[in-house]
Amino acid sequence: MNSRKDQLKSLDRLLTIMDELREQCPWDKKQTMQSLRHLTIEETYELGDAILDNDLNEVKLELGDVLLHILFYAKIGSETEDFDIADVANAICDKLINRHPHIYGDVKVADAEEVKRNWEQIKLKEGKKSVLEGVPRSLPALVKANRIQDKVAGVGFDWEKPEQVFEKVQEELGELQVEVASGEVDKIESEFGDVLFSMINYARFLGVNPENALERTNKKFIKRFQYLEKNAKKMGKDLQDMTLKEMDIFWNEAKTKE
Incomplete structure (x- = not known):
C-alpha cells in the first residue's frame, strides 16, 4: 500500500x-x-x-x-x-x-453499543434538540426508518429481545388484515407502513441491514426474470403468450444456477 x-x-x-x-x-x-x-x-x-x-x-x-x-x-x-x-x-x-472521549479522554466503555449511546448523548450536549435531527429528510423511506430506529435505540428507546420485536411484527400483520377486510385504502396504507416499520426493526435485531437485504432480493429477481425472458425468446415465445406454469419452469431453472 x-x-x-x-x-x-x-x-x-x-x-x-x-x-x-x-x-x-x-x-x-x-x-x-x-x-x-x-x-x-x-x-x-x-x-x-x-x-x-x-x-x-x-x-x-x-x-x-x-x-x-x-x-x-x-x-x-x-x-x-x-x-x-x-x-x-x-x-x-x-x-x-x-465524540470519542473513550479514545481522547478518560471515559471508559464496555463495547460498541455503549459507544453508540455515548455518541447520541454527546450530540444532544452539542446543541441538538432531538436525537432524530440527524436523520436527513430526503432519505428513502426504508433507509430513514432504519436510521430512526438506530438513533432512538442509542438513547435506550428499544426492545430488549428479538422475540418481542417479532411479536410486534405479528401484531401489526394482524392489524393490517383487519383493515384489508374493511377495504379502507388510507387505513390499509397506514397499517402496511406499520408492518414495514416493524420488519425493519426486526432486521436490526437480527443484525441484517434491510436496505441491503431488499437490494439483494431485487438483484436476484432481476437475474431470474431476465433468464426467463432470454429462454422465452429462444423458444420464439412472448411472455404474454406463456402460461404461468411454463414460466415457472425457467424461473426454477434460474434458481438452480445461482
Whole structure:
C-alpha cells in the first residue's frame, strides 16, 4: 500500500486538478452546489451498488468520484470565502475527537453499543434538540426508518429481545388484515407502513441491514426474470403468450444456477 507521504501527494495532485478544472473547463466553471447535488446522490448510489456487488476495483473508482465531489463543494466554498477543504477536514477531526472521549479522554466503555449511546448523548450536549435531527429528510423511506430506529435505540428507546420485536411484527400483520377486510385504502396504507416499520426493526435485531437485504432480493429477481425472458425468446415465445406454469419452469431453472 502507499505510504502516508504518497497518499498526501495524491490528494495534493487532485486538489491541483480541481483548481485547474474550475478555472479552465466550461462545464466545471458553471457548476454550483445545487447543480452538483443530484449528481452526488447518484455517485453515492453507484458506490453502494459496487459495495453490494463486492467489486473492490469498482468501489475504488466510485470512492474517487465521491471524493471529487467533496473537493468540488469545498472549492466552491473557498470561492465564496465560507470554507475550504482544510476547514472541512478540521471540522470532522474536531467532531471525531469530541465524540470519542473513550479514545481522547478518560471515559471508559464496555463495547460498541455503549459507544453508540455515548455518541447520541454527546450530540444532544452539542446543541441538538432531538436525537432524530440527524436523520436527513430526503432519505428513502426504508433507509430513514432504519436510521430512526438506530438513533432512538442509542438513547435506550428499544426492545430488549428479538422475540418481542417479532411479536410486534405479528401484531401489526394482524392489524393490517383487519383493515384489508374493511377495504379502507388510507387505513390499509397506514397499517402496511406499520408492518414495514416493524420488519425493519426486526432486521436490526437480527443484525441484517434491510436496505441491503431488499437490494439483494431485487438483484436476484432481476437475474431470474431476465433468464426467463432470454429462454422465452429462444423458444420464439412472448411472455404474454406463456402460461404461468411454463414460466415457472425457467424461473426454477434460474434458481438452480445461482
